[in-house]
Amino acid sequence: MKRLSPKRYDKIQKHVTRVLFSYVFLIFPFDIESFIRILPKVELKYYREYENPLLLLKVSNDGFGFMRPDGIYVIVINDARPIKRQRFTIAHELGHFVLGHFSKKDLDEETKEAEANFFAARLLAPNWAIKRLKNKDVWSISTAFGISEESAMYRYRNYNNWFTYGHPMTELESQMSEYCFFKEVELGIYVE
Numbered sequence: 001m002k003r004l005s006p007k008r009y010d011k012i013q014k015h016v017t018r019v020l021f022s023y024v025f026l027i028f029p030f031d032i033e034s035f036i037r038i039l040p041k042v043e044l045k046y047y048r049e050y051e052n053p054l055l056l057l058k059v060s061n062d063g064f065g066f067m068r069p070d071g072i073y074v075i076v077i078n079d080a081r082p083i084k085r086q087r088f089t090i091a092h093e094l095g096h097f098v099l100g101h102f103s104k105k106d107l108d109e110e111t112k113e114a115e116a117n118f119f120a121a122r123l124l125a126p127n128w129a130i131k132r133l134k135n136k137d138v139w140s141i142s143t144a145f146g147i148s149e150e151s152a153m154y155r156y157r158n159y160n161n162w163f164t165y166g167h168p169m170t171e172l173e174s175q176m177s178e179y180c181f182f183k184e185v186e187l188g189i190y191v192e
Contacts, residue, residue, distance in 0.1 A: 002114040012115055015098050016122040017172055026180040029146025030124055032090045036075065042097060043072055044090065046079040053078075062086075065093035073097045084148040088120050095119030121147075125155045127162045128169050128177040136160075144182050 004012075020026065036044045047053035047063075056064075056076065062085060063077040075093040077086050095116035101107065107115075125145035133140055136159065142152035169177065 002110045004111070004114055004118065008115065009118065012095075012099065012119050013122060016119060016126065017170065017176070019094075019098060019123060020126065020176065021172060026129075026176055028125075028129055028144055028180060028182050029087070032087050032094070032124070036090060036094065041072055042094065043074045045074060045076045047076065048079050050076075063089040063093060065096055067102050073102075082148070084142075084146060084151070087124060087146055088148065088151055091120035091123045092116045095123070121151060121155055121158070125152070126173070126176075127159050127167075128173040129180050130155065130159045131163070131169075132177060132180065132182075 020030075033044060036042055047056050050056060056078070061078060062081055063075065065073055065075045067073050075090055075097075077089055077093075079086065081089070093116070095118075096102070096112065099112075099115055099119060101112045101116070104112070124147050125141060129145070130136060130141060133144055136156065138149055138152045138156050141147070141155050141159075142149045145152070145155075147155065
């Protein structure tokens with residue numbers, strides 16, 4: 001996977017923070033589907049809604065996004081995939097939209113994909129929210145944020161690097177951290 005420059009990481013993190021801040025309820029796992037439905041220029045569809053969903057598999061096994069001529073960005077998700085995979089794919093495709101990848105001709109596809117992956121990972125499981133967990137292991141991260149164990153493993157490593165090297169939270173991230181909640185509090189993995 002392509003590594004992005006620290007400057008690009010910071011810029012994408014600011015986009016993620018802005019998106020999360022715009023959503024009134026910071027409850028994790030983040031309800032990405034409900035969030036998409038309130039966005040005026042984004043539409044969410046599923047493979048099952050199409051006449052021949054098998055044709056869509058030729059485009060992608062997970063999902064894809066495209067810009068309609070009327071300026072609406074359509075995210076199409078393979079609803080036969082595991083729900084955690086669907087959530088990541090929706091967030092990934094939203095990343096392409098928020099980061100303006102359809103109008104950026106100066107970025108290669110590998111960079112766009114790396115940026116969208118980073119956006120999705122930070123949107124679904126931001127470092128400042130991981131910090132609130134009592135147990136910061138792969139299983140706890142996967143459960144608390146509704147992401148796959150594979151994604152949780154990457155987030156666990158990334159969080160540990162972030163924490164080890166002392167990257168400070170912005171004032172806004174600190175405030176958001178104070179007011180975020182987790183749905184599955186009975187699991188005993190929340191909150192420090």
